[in-house]
Amino acid sequence: MEDRTQIIGGPGxxxxxxxxxxxxxxxxxxxxxxxxxxMxxxxxxxxxMxxxxxxxxxxxxxxxxxxxxxxxxxxxxxxxxxxxxxQLGRRAPINVCLVIDRSGxxxxxxxxxxxxxxxxxxxxxxxxxxLSIVTFEEQVDVLMPARRIVNKALVKExxxxxxxxxxxxxxxxLVAGCMQIQSVMAQTPGYVNRVLLLTDGEPTxxxxxxxxxxxxxxxxxxxxxxxxxxxxxxxxxxxLMAGIARxxxxxxxxIQRPDLIPEVFRRELExxxxxxxxxxxxxxxxxxxxxxxxxxxxxxxxxxxxxxVPLPDIERGTVRTVLAELEFDRRPAGTYRVAKVEVLYxxxxxxxxxxxxxxxxxxxxxxxxxxxxxxxxxxxxxxDIANASQNLQRTxxxxxxxxxxxxxxxxxxxxxxxxxxxxxxTGQAQEVTMAIxxxxxxxxxxxxxxxxxxxxxxxxx
Amino acid sequence: MSNxxxxxxxxxxxADRTQVLQAGNAxxQxxxxxxxxxMxxxxxxxxxxxATPLMEPFCGDCGFLLTSAPPEETTLPPQExxxxxxxxxxDGRRFRLNLGVNTxxxxxxxxxxxDSTISRSHARITLENGSVVxxxxxxxxxxxxxxxxxxxxxxxxxxxxxxxxFGNWQARLEIGTVAxxxxxxxxxxxxxKTLVSIPATDERTLPGGPPVGAGTEVSFPPMTEGEDAGxxxxxxxxxxxxxxxxxxxxxxxxxGRRAGNTVILPNxxxxxxxxxxxxxxxxxxxxxxxxxxxxxxxxxxxxxxDERQLxxxxxxxxxxxxxxxxxxxxxxxxxSVADPDLxxxxxxxxxxxxxxxxxE
Numbered sequence: 077m078e079d080r081t082q083i084i085g086g087p088g089x090x091x092x093x094x095x096x097x098x099x100x101x102x103x104x105x106x107x108x109x110x111x112x113x114x115m116x117x118x119x120x121x122x123x124x125m126x127x128x129x130x131x132x133x134x135x136x137x138x139x140x141x142x143x144x145x146x147x148x149x150x151x152x153x154x155x156x157x158x159x160x161x162x163q164l165g166r167r168a169p170i171n172v173c174l175v176i177d178r179s180g181x182x183x184x185x186x187x188x189x190x191x192x193x194x195x196x197x198x199x200x201x202x203x204x205x206x207l208s209i210v211t212f213e214e215q216v217d218v219l220m221p222a223r224r225i226v227n228k229a230l231v232k233e234x235x236x237x238x239x240x241x242x243x244x245x246x247x248x249x250l251v252a253g254c255m256q257i258q259s260v261m262a263q264t265p266g267y268v269n270r271v272l273l274l275t276d277g278e279p280t281x282x283x284x285x286x287x288x289x290x291x292x293x294x295x296x297x298x299x300x301x302x303x304x305x306x307x308x309x310x311x312x313x314x315x316l317m318a319g320i321a322r323x324x325x326x327x328x329x330x331i332q333r334p335d336l337i338p339e340v341f342r343r344e345l346e347x348x349x350x351x352x353x354x355x356x357x358x359x360x361x362x363x364x365x366x367x368x369x370x371x372x373x374x375x376x377x378x379x380x381x382x383x384x385v386p387l388p389d390i391e392r393g394t395v396r397t398v399l400a401e402l403e404f405d406r407r408p409a410g411t412y413r414v415a416k417v418e419v420l421y422x423x424x425x426x427x428x429x430x431x432x433x434x435x436x437x438x439x440x441x442x443x444x445x446x447x448x449x450x451x452x453x454x455x456x457x458x459x460d461i462a463n464a465s466q467n468l469q470r471t472x473x474x475x476x477x478x479x480x481x482x483x484x485x486x487x488x489x490x491x492x493x494x495x496x497x498x499x500x501x502t503g504q505a506q507e508v509t510m511a512i513x514x515x516x517x518x519x520x521x522x523x524x525x526x527x528x529x530x531x532x533x534x535x536x537x
Numbered sequence: 538m539s540n541x542x543x544x545x546x547x548x549x550x551x552a553d554r555t556q557v558l559q560a561g562n563a564x565x566q567x568x569x570x571x572x573x574x575x576m577x578x579x580x581x582x583x584x585x586x587x588a589t590p591l592m593e594p595f596c597g598d599c600g601f602l603l604t605s606a607p608p609e610e611t612t613l614p615p616q617e618x619x620x621x622x623x624x625x626x627x628d629g630r631r632f633r634l635n636l637g638v639n640t641x642x643x644x645x646x647x648x649x650x651x652d653s654t655i656s657r658s659h660a661r662i663t664l665e666n667g668s669v670v671x672x673x674x675x676x677x678x679x680x681x682x683x684x685x686x687x688x689x690x691x692x693x694x695x696x697x698x699x700x701x702x703f704g705n706w707q708a709r710l711e712i713g714t715v716a717x718x719x720x721x722x723x724x725x726x727x728x729x730k731t732l733v734s735i736p737a738t739d740e741r742t743l744p745g746g747p748p749v750g751a752g753t754e755v756s757f758p759p760m761t762e763g764e765d766a767g768x769x770x771x772x773x774x775x776x777x778x779x780x781x782x783x784x785x786x787x788x789x790x791x792x793g794r795r796a797g798n799t800v801i802l803p804n805x806x807x808x809x810x811x812x813x814x815x816x817x818x819x820x821x822x823x824x825x826x827x828x829x830x831x832x833x834x835x836x837x838x839x840x841x842x843d844e845r846q847l848x849x850x851x852x853x854x855x856x857x858x859x860x861x862x863x864x865x866x867x868x869x870x871x872x873s874v875a876d877p878d879l880x881x882x883x884x885x886x887x888x889x890x891x892x893x894x895x896x897e
Contacts, residue, residue: 145608146613146614363595363596363597363598363599363600364585364598364599364600364795364810365599365600366600367649369644369645369646369649370644370645370649378651380828381810401645403649405796406613407584407599407613408584408608408610408611408612408613409608409610410584410601410602410605410607410608411601411602411605412595412599412600412601412602413594413595413600413601413602414600415600416595435595437602
C-alpha cells in the first residue's frame with residue numbers, strides 16, 4: 077500500500093528529514109528549485125516516516141535564476157519530471173499486443189527467434205495481464221485475440237505454428253494490433269496499453285507512406301495506445317520506425333542480429349512492467365511578459381498562453397526532462413512566476429488521473445553582476461544535450477544527401493560524442509561510438525543514431 | 538525548503554499582504570483605484586494592477602510574487618524605437634525587427650510564428666542602412682513580398698508598407714514607425730496617465746546590445762510603440778463600465794489588456810491580453826474577437842472567435858465589464874496624423890471616466 081500526501085505549499089507541514097528529497101541532477105542541488113510540488117485530488121496522508129510521496133514530482137529550473145529587469149531577454153527553462161523510485165504498490169497490469177512481421181524475409185532464423193521471444197513474453201506475463209498476437213504479411217492474422225492467459229502451453233503451441241508469407245502489410249497489421257487492445261480496453265481501465273511492432277523491411281502492401289502510417293499512430297496515441305517500434309536487420313525503414321515511436325511516445329529498438337530478438341522483447345516488457353504514469357503532459361501556463369520560443373525536440377501544442385508538451389509513459393525511478401526556450405518582455409524588478417507548470421498524468425499504480433504542480437520563478441533584478449552570477453549549469457548541460465541531438469540530425473541529413481563524406485560524418489559524430497560524454501550521457505555517447513564503428517566497417521550508422529536521437533529528444537536521462 | 542515556501546506561512550502572508558496593500562495605495566505609487574483594492578478576497582497586483590484571489594501566491598496575470606515587497610520603481614524607461622516591425626494582418630500583433638538579421642519561422646526564430654504553413658526556419662529579414670531585405674530560406678510554402686513570390690535565397694528589397702506573406706501568414710512591414718518622429722505616441726487608456734508620449738529617438742542598438750536607457754520616465758507599461766493614429770472614423774462610447782471610450786481609426790485597432798495593443802485597457806480584469814480587433818474599410822467597420830476569455834458581445838450576442846462582425850450605428854458592444862455604443866463619425870475631411878486635438882480629446886475623456894469611477 078502506498079501513501080500519498082497532499083502538500084499545500086509547505087507551511088504547517090515541515091519537510092521531514094528523509095522526506096521529499098530535493099531533485100538531484102548531476103550532483104548539484106538546484107538553487108532556484110522552487111521545488112513546490114503538489115499532488116492533486118488525493119487525500120492528505122503520511123507515510124510512517126512522515127515523508128510525503130508522489131508518483132510524479134516536477135521541478136522547474138530556470139537557466140538563470142535572475143533576469144534583467146526592464147530589458148527583453150531570452151532564457152532557457154528546464155522542467156524535470158521525476159518518477160519516484162519506490163515501489164508504491166503492485167505494478168499496473170499490461171494489455172500488450174505483439175504485432176509480428178512474417179513476410180518472406182523473416183524465414184529461417186529470424187522467425188525462430190521471434191517465436192522464442194513471443195514464448196518468453198507468455199512466460200513473463202502474470203494472470204491479470206492481457207496478451208494478443210497479430211501477424212502480418214500480405215494479410216493480417218489474429219493469432220491470438222486479446223485475453224488473459226490461462227493455458228500458457230496452449231498459447232505457445234499457437235505461436236510455434238507461425239509461418240512465413242509474402243509481402244509486408246505493416247499498416248493493416250498495426251491497425252489490427254491496436255484493435256485487439258481496444259477490444260478489451262473498456263474492461264481494463266488502468267492497464268498499460270502497448271503494441272510491440274516488429275518488422276524487418278519496408279512496407280510493401282497496404283498503406284505504405286510515412287504520413288499515413290504516422291497519422292494512424294497519432295490517432296491510436298490519442299486513444300491511449302502506445303507503440304514500440306522494433307526494427308530488425310538492415311532492411312527496415314529506420315525513419316519510419318523511429319517516426320512511429322516518436323509520434324507515439326513509445327520506444328525504438330534496432331535489433332542487429334536475430335538472436336537478440338528475445339532479449340529486446342524482455343527488455344521492453346520489463347520497461348512496461350515498471351510504468352507508473354501514462355498519458356503524461358507537461359502544461360506550461362505563461363504569465364504576461366513571457367513567451368515560449370521553442371521546446372527542444374518536441375512539437376508542442378500552443379493555445380494562447382498555454383503550451384502543452386506530451387511526454388512518453390514514465391517508468392518507476394526514471395526522469396524525463398523538457399527544455400524550453402523562453403522570451404521575456406521588459407518588466408519592473410521583482411520576483412515573478414514566469415510560468416505555471418503542471419504535469420498531468422494517469423497514475424496507473426492507483427488507477428486515477430493525477431497531477432504535479434510547480435512554478436518556474438525568476439528574480440528580475442537591475443544588477444548586471446548579480447544577473448551574470450545566476451546561470452544554472454544543469455540547464456546549460458541540458459542545452460548541450462539538446463544541441464547534440466540537433467547535431468546528430470544534421471549529420472544524418474548530410475550523410476543521406478551525400479553532402480557529408482563518411483569521413484566527414486565520422487568527424488561530426490566524434491564531436492557529438494564528446495559533447496554527450498561531457499554532458500554525462502554515457503549511454504548515448506556509447507551508441508554514437510557504435511555508429512562510428514559501424515561507419516568504419518561500412519555498416520549502417522543511421523539505425524542506431526535514430527534511436528539515440530529519439531531518446532535524447534524524449535528527454536530520457 | 539525554498540524561500541517561497543518559507544514566506545507562505547499564513548501569518549507572514551497576511552502581514553506581507555497588508556504591507557503591499559498600503560504600498561499600493563501610497564501616494565506617489567502608480568495609484569490604484571481604492572475601490573478595487575478593498576474588494577473582498579482579491580489582491581491587486583502592485584505591478585500590473587490585476588486582481589488575484591488572496592490565496593494565490595503569484596499574480597494571475599503578470600506572475601509577480603504577491604508576498605514580496607513591490608519594487609521601488611514600477612516604472613520602466615521607454616524602450617528604444619523599433620527600427621521596423623511586422624504587423625500581423627489578422628490580429629494586429631506586432632513583431633519587432635532589429636537592425637541586422639532577423640529570422641522568421643516556427644521554431645527558435647526572432648520572429649516566432651506558430652503556424653503550420655510556416656517552416657521552422659522560413660525566411661530572413663535583414664535591416665541595413667534603412668532598407669529591409671527579405672530572403673526565403675527554402676521554406677516549404679514560400680514567401681511573398683507584395684505580390685511577388687520570391688525564390689529561395691533571393692534577397693528582395695521590401696519597401697515600407699509592403700505586405701509580406703510567409704506560408705499563409707500575412708503581415709505588413711512598417712519601417713521606422715517610432716523613429717520617424719511624429720507618430721511616437723501611445724494611447725494608454727484607463728491608466729493613471731491618459732496619454733504617454735514617448736519621445737522619438739534615433740538611438741538604436743544592435744541586437745543583443747544594451748538598451749538605450751535615456752529618455753523620459755513614463756508610466757508603466759509604456760512598451761507600445763504608437764500606432765499611426767489616423768483620423769477617428771468612429772468611436773465606441775462608454776455606456777457603463779470602467780473603461781473609457783475607444784477611438785476607431787482607419788488603421789487596424791487592437792484592443793487588449795497587454796502592452797502592444799493599440800488600445801490598452803489594463804484596469805479591467807475581464808479583458809484578455811489580446812481581446813478584439815476593429816478594422817475599417819470602405820464597406821464598414823468590423824469587430825473581431827481574437828480569442829478572448831470572456832468574449833465580445835454585440836447586441837447581447839457573443840461573437841464567434843476570429844469571425845468579423847459588421848458594426849452598425851447604435852450597436853451595443855460589451856468588452857469586459859464595459860458596455861459601449863458604436864457611433865460612426867460624421868463624414869468629415871481627414872485630419873492630419875499628428876493632430877493635437879486627438880490628444881486633447883483623449884485627455885478629456887479620461888478625466889470624465891475618472892470622475893465616473895469616483896462617483897461609484
